[in-house]
Amino acid sequence: MKKEKNSKIKNQTDEKSDNKREWESEKIEETNEKTPAPSSKENSAFKKGGELAVDVYGTEDHIVIQAPIGGVKRNELEIVTEKDMVIIKGKRDRPQEKEIKVFYTQECFYGNFRREVVLPEETDPSRLEADIKDGVLTVKAPKIEREKRRKVDI
Numbered sequence: 001m002k003k004e005k006n007s008k009i010k011n012q013t014d015e016k017s018d019n020k021r022e023w024e025s026e027k028i029e030e031t032n033e034k035t036p037a038p039s040s041k042e043n044s045a046f047k048k049g050g051e052l053a054v055d056v057y058g059t060e061d062h063i064v065i066q067a068p069i070g071g072v073k074r075n076e077l078e079i080v081t082e083k084d085m086v087i088i089k090g091k092r093d094r095p096q097e098k099e100i101k102v103f104y105t106q107e108c109f110y111g112n113f114r115r116e117v118v119l120p121e122e123t124d125p126s127r128l129e130a131d132i133k134d135g136v137l138t139v140k141a142p143k144i145e146r147e148k149r150r151k152v153d154i
Contacts, residue, residue: 052088052115062140063119070135071095077132079139081125086139089114122146 054067065086069077077090094110123141130139 051109052090052113054088054115054117056117056120058121058143062142063121063123065117065137065139065141067115067137068135069132069137072137074132077137079128079130081128081141084119084122086117086119086128086141087114088117088137088139 052067054065056063056065058064067088069090071092072090080087091112092110119141122144124144125141127142128139130137
C-alpha cells in the first residue's frame with residue numbers, strides 16, 4: 001500500500017514537472033512571437049511612431065528638450081518645428097546578431113519613432129539648436145521676449 005501511494009505521488013510530481021516544462025516552452029514561444037525580427041516593411045523610414053522618452057524644462061532663455069537617444073545615427077534623425085511644436089523623428093536599428101535569443105524582459109524600443117513636443121512658451125523656431133552628446137539629444141528653443149506691459153501714449 002505504501003509503495004502504491006509513493007508511486008502515485010511520484011507520478012503526480014512527474015506530471016507537474018511535465019506541465020511546467022510545457023508551460024515554460026509555451027512562454028518562450030509566446031515571447032518569440034511578440035518580438036519578431038524586423039521585416040523590410042517595418043524598416044521603411046518614419047512609417048509609424050514608437051517610444052521616445054523626453055524631458056522638457058525651461059531656463060531663463062530657452063525651452064530645452066532632452067531625450068536619451070543611444071544607438072540612433074545622426075543621419076537617421078530629423079528635428080522639425082511646426083507652429084508651437086518640435087517634432088523629433090528617427091530610427092533605432094536593432095543590433096544584428098545571428099544568435100537566437102530568448103527574451104525574459106524586453107523594454108528597449110527598436111524601429112521608427114516620432115515624438116511631438118508642444119512648447120509651453122513662445123519660441124523662435126529659426127534659432128533652434130540641437131546636439132547629441134553621450135547618447136542624449138538636447139534641443140534648445142530660444143524664448144521670445146515680449147514686452148509684458150507697455151504704456152500707450154495718447
